[in-house]
Amino acid sequence: MPAIRDFEAAARDRLDPAHYDYFAGGAGDEVTVKANEAAFARLALLPRVLRGAGSPRLGVTLLGSRAAMPVLVAPTAFHRLADPEGEKATARAAAAAETIMIVSMAATVAVEDVAAAAPGATLWFQLYVQPDMAFTEAVVRRAEKAGCAALVVTVDSPARGRRDQDVRNGFEDLPEGMRCENLHDGDPESVRPIDMSPAISWEHVDLLRRMTRLPIVLKGVTHPADARLALDHGVSALYVSNHGGRQLDTVPATVDLLPEIVAAVGGAVPVLMDGGIRRGTDVVKAMALGASAVAVGRPVIWGLAAGGECGVARVLELLRDEVEHALTLCGLASPHDLEPGLVRRC
Numbered sequence: 559m560p561a562i563r564d565f566e567a568a569a570r571d572r573l574d575p576a577h578y579d580y581f582a583g584g585a586g587d588e589v590t591v592k593a594n595e596a597a598f599a600r601l602a603l604l605p606r607v608l609r610g611a612g613s614p615r616l617g618v619t620l621l622g623s624r625a626a627m628p629v630l631v632a633p634t635a636f637h638r639l640a641d642p643e644g645e646k647a648t649a650r651a652a653a654a655a656e657t658i659m660i661v662s663m664a665a666t667v668a669v670e671d672v673a674a675a676a677p678g679a680t681l682w683f684q685l686y687v688q689p690d691m692a693f694t695e696a697v698v699r700r701a702e703k704a705g706c707a708a709l710v711v712t713v714d715s716p717a718r719g720r721r722d723q724d725v726r727n728g729f730e731d732l733p734e735g736m737r738c739e740n741l742h743d744g745d746p747e748s749v750r751p752i753d754m755s756p757a758i759s760w761e762h763v764d765l766l767r768r769m770t771r772l773p774i775v776l777k778g779v780t781h782p783a784d785a786r787l788a789l790d791h792g793v794s795a796l797y798v799s800n801h802g803g804r805q806l807d808t809v810p811a812t813v814d815l816l817p818e819i820v821a822a823v824g825g826a827v828p829v830l831m832d833g834g835i836r837r838g839t840d841v842v843k844a845m846a847l848g849a850s851a852v853a854v855g856r857p858v859i860w861g862l863a864a865g866g867e868c869g870v871a872r873v874l875e876l877l878r879d880e881v882e883h884a885l886t887l888c889g890l891a892s893p894h895d896l897e898p899g900l901v902r903r904c
């Protein structure tokens with residue numbers, strides 16, 4: 559299968575339709591889901607020629623973690639709905655691609671088991687701060703012990719997004735035999751439901767900073783004023799995301815938000831982004847506009863549903879090859895050489 563959209567079609571054929579809808583869908587009228595991809599199509603690339611750049615090198619280092627390409631695995635929930643091995647298969651594929659996997663707090667395999675299944679994988683842990691901070695701390699300790707190298711704190715979810723198609727399908731909970739294995743304090747008998755709380759504030763970010771030595775990445779920042787506040791609160795990186803259009807509908811496309819956030823951050827910390835990346839050229843556009851790296855959510859799920867670990871490995875390899883090819887055609891030796899002049903709005 560030559561392209562990500564082939565994996566999406568294969569995943570659609572294989573998944574229970576309600577599960578496909580859960581993975582593919584978004585909030586409200588899915589304005590933001592569509593906008594994320596459409597915004598990349600509206601950006602044009604303006605290559606340079608005769609630069610003698612040679613074959614590009616794709617490696618990046620983020621917060622001390624090395625990745626062989628600037629494409630990370632975004633945190634997504636419920637991988638066992640797509641494949642029986644679930645997050646273990648995803649982690650093995652990420653390790654094979656030598657990239658970073660951000661393990662979701664809503665994973666269906668415990669973070670300890672994900673780490674054990676993929677020795678050598680670089681894992682970061684995604685956290686939804688729970689109002690019970692003692693419980694939050696227990697989960698953070700589990701992630702640290704499992705060897706996760708950064709904490710990705712998702713801040714775009716003071717409440718669950720409303721996804722009409724899930725309501726129509728009656729998709730509310732995981733089937734029998736699957737649970738969110740990271741939602742306990744070390745005693746697997748004590749699994750709790752995820753509590754998304756509108757009471758979470760900057761104070762919680764400060765508490766987390768004091769709680770752990772792991773670098774903190776703030777995921778789901780879209781407003782430049784919040785980017786500046788995040789710097790005041792000492793975060794190690796920002797992660798521009800609208801949750802793939804699954805939280806507040808009608809938020810702009812993330813690639814359109816990037817320039818303002820990058821300007822607000824002024825190079826103080828790395829800026830990651832996700833939303834709508836389906837091609838190597840999308841990666842190149844986002845990085846030209848100032849992203850230090852990008853992440854992919856649904857493409858990984860499509861790989862997992864279509865072909866398990868091999869499917870994810872293939873999706874990541876495809877993106878790697880496409881980024882390399884796009885950089886070559888832009889006349890560049892590295893993603894670090896990307897700059898805004900390579901992108902035009904059309």
Ligand SMILES: Cc1cc2nc3c(=O)[nH]c(=O)nc-3n(C[C@H](O)[C@H](O)[C@H](O)COP(=O)(O)O)c2cc1C
Pocket residue numbers: 580581582594632633634635662663664684712777799800801802803804832833834835853854855856857859
């Ligand atoms: C099925 C699904 C589950 C997700 N679960 C989580 C999650 O548990 N935590 C989180 O921070 N983001 C979650 N996200 C958002 C992703 O991390 C990411 O922001 C989004 O998928 C990026 O857009 P893309 O799918 O177009 O690449 C989820 C996204 C999808 C599609």
Ligand SMILES: O=C(O)C(=O)c1ccccc1
Pocket residue numbers: 635664752801804
């Ligand atoms: O579906 C999601 O996008 C998501 O982030 C999530 C969060 C908690 C539990 C399950 C999924």
